[in-house]
Amino acid sequence: MSADCIFCKIVTGAIPCNKIYEDDDVIAFHDIKPAASVHFLIVPKLHIESLKDCDASHQALLGKVMLLVPKLAAKQGLAGFKTLINTGREGGQEVFHIHVHVIGGGPRAA
Numbered sequence: 618m619s620a621d622c623i624f625c626k627i628v629t630g631a632i633p634c635n636k637i638y639e640d641d642d643v644i645a646f647h648d649i650k651p652a653a654s655v656h657f658l659i660v661p662k663l664h665i666e667s668l669k670d671c672d673a674s675h676q677a678l679l680g681k682v683m684l685l686v687p688k689l690a691a692k693q694g695l696a697g698f699k700t701l702i703n704t705g706r707e708g709g710q711e712v713f714h715i716h717v718h719v720i721g722g723g724p725r726a727a
């Protein structure tokens with residue numbers, strides 16, 4: 618838990634989200650600025666800043682997140698999807714709490 622992290626606040630419920638999945642380790646919710654008709658984020662509850670900050674102790678957690686990708690994508694009606702992990706400011710990361718983007722379903726309706 619990091620006091621000024623927006624995704625930690627979503628994990629505790631201090632900030633609302635449009636949640637699609639939650640268990641003891643992970644929460645998933647729709648992106649507030651969707652890049653396609655379906656765009657959700659899978660977020661480990663543990664505050665890890667980025668993929669660069671992961672080590673062997675996070676292996677099971679990362680594996681769990683990756684295996685959730687196709688399951689949650691299917692629940693959102695996606696037959697195929699893009700998976701994105703922005704890492705570091707130079708990698709386009711804006712929220713420094715590790716998360717996986719899952720994007721699909723074509724362009725958003727106007």
Ligand code: AMP
Pocket residue numbers: 623632634646647648649650651702703709710711712713
């Ligand atoms: P990244 O550039 O990988 O760090 O992406 C952060 C993503 O989080 C962006 O796509 C934002 O639209 C999304 N985001 C930021 N704040 C929220 C929020 N409160 N609820 C849902 N998504 C958010």
Ligand code: ZN
Pocket residue numbers: 618619622623624625626663664665713714
């Ligand atoms: Zn956090």
